[in-house]
Amino acid sequence: MNVYQPFRVRVEEKIEETADTRTLKLKFLDPDVAAKFDFKAGQFGEYSVFGSGECTFCIASSPTRKGYIECSFKTVGKVTSAMKDLEVGDVMGFRGPYGNAFPMEKMHGANVVFIAGGIGLAPVRCVIWNVLDERAKFKDVTIVYGARTVADLVYKRELEDWGKRPDVKLWTTVDPGGETPDWKGQVGFVPSIVEKAAPVADNSWAVICGPPVMIKYTLPVLKKMGFTEDRILTTLENRMKCGIGKCGRCNIGPVYVCKDGPVFTAAEMAKLPNEF
Numbered sequence: 517m518n519v520y521q522p523f524r525v526r527v528e529e530k531i532e533e534t535a536d537t538r539t540l541k542l543k544f545l546d547p548d549v550a551a552k553f554d555f556k557a558g559q560f561g562e563y564s565v566f567g568s569g570e571c572t573f574c575i576a577s578s579p580t581r582k583g584y585i586e587c588s589f590k591t592v593g594k595v596t597s598a599m600k601d602l603e604v605g606d607v608m609g610f611r612g613p614y615g616n617a618f619p620m621e622k623m624h625g626a627n628v629v630f631i632a633g634g635i636g637l638a639p640v641r642c643v644i645w646n647v648l649d650e651r652a653k654f655k656d657v658t659i660v661y662g663a664r665t666v667a668d669l670v671y672k673r674e675l676e677d678w679g680k681r682p683d684v685k686l687w688t689t690v691d692p693g694g695e696t697p698d699w700k701g702q703v704g705f706v707p708s709i710v711e712k713a714a715p716v717a718d719n720s721w722a723v724i725c726g727p728p729v730m731i732k733y734t735l736p737v738l739k740k741m742g743f744t745e746d747r748i749l750t751t752l753e754n755r756m757k758c759g760i761g762k763c764g765r766c767n768i769g770p771v772y773v774c775k776d777g778p779v780f781t782a783a784e785m786a787k788l789p790n791e792f
């Protein structure tokens with residue numbers, strides 16, 4: 517079997533999240549693949565547009581919701597521009613799932629704090645869905661999500677749903693100047709909103725994903741609150757090609773982000789060579 521041969525998937529739904537970000541819901545064409553396909557929260561895949569190439573995205577839907585996968589992507593270059601033009605019914609490629617996953621079982625019985633910025637909500641959303649679909653297995657759920665402006669917030673319909681749930685504490689924020697007159701969320705950078713949300717650190721895990729600058733300034737806030745580095749999880753987005761540990765494109769020293777990651781604890785990240 518050729519490990520680089522993608523499964524064929526059909527676009528079932530296309531959602532315009534923001535001016536430059538879309539979500540595609542994809543279903544496998546081969547019924548055998550559709551029946552057997554499984555993945556874990558945090559894994560990623562190589563998505564391809566025939567004739568344009570491949571690119572790497574997390575699987576943004578949850579393994580608790582069977583029969584399809586979703587990806588959310590920002591249009592930045594060649595393949596993402598080709599993906600932007602796909603319509604419902606079009607066929608594209610997917611190979612995966614690849615990489616490690618979030619330690620969902622270890623998180624059972626604990627509080628979970630999700631912190632995301634911009635399109636960084638895509639990998640975090642997969643874990644949020646997973647946790648909410650198995651809500652009884654977890655304690656308090658806090659979500660802090662920020663974007664530059666109101667127009668840049670992704671998954672607006674889900675933010676609304678999560679905001680209505682009594683078992684979720686949702687904090688949404690936009691950078692100063694990014695608010696609209698009717699904005700009801702917070703105004704401020706993510707680290708300061710995490711401080712305001714003040715999640716308890718005892719028996720808690722933090723899942724964080726977003727721009728490096730957001731992560732850089734949020735980690736000290738979490739540590740000050742008492743979160744330990746082995747309970748802070750993030751997912752890295754190093755450039756990849758093969759996705760399966762063969763091409764050497766993604767490695768940081770001896771660590772292959774595609775195979776050893778993309779999910780790492782802050783303790784593991786601290787040991788990586790000086791690229792972070």
Ligand SMILES: Cc1cc2nc3c(=O)[nH]c(=O)nc-3n(C[C@H](O)[C@H](O)[C@H](O)COP(=O)(O)OP(=O)(O)OC[C@H]3O[C@@H](n4cnc5c(N)ncnc54)[C@H](O)[C@@H]3O)c2cc1C
Pocket residue numbers: 560570571572573574575576588589590591592593594595596597635638639752753754755756778
């Ligand atoms: C594990 C993993 C998960 C990812 N998940 C998502 C996701 O859910 N949604 C999403 O929108 N993106 C995600 N990315 C980033 C995504 O892979 C790239 O944005 C995408 O490959 C760009 O493809 P392209 O052909 O359109 O761009 P290209 O034409 O290849 O590049 C366009 C520009 O973007 C830069 N670029 C491309 N890839 C990266 C990268 N990985 N890091 C920094 N700069 C880059 C290039 O240097 C160039 O300037 C993920 C990356 C990884 C490794």
Ligand code: FES
Pocket residue numbers: 755756757758759760761762763764765766767772773774775
């Ligand atoms: S992407 Fe090829 S080795 Fe990691």
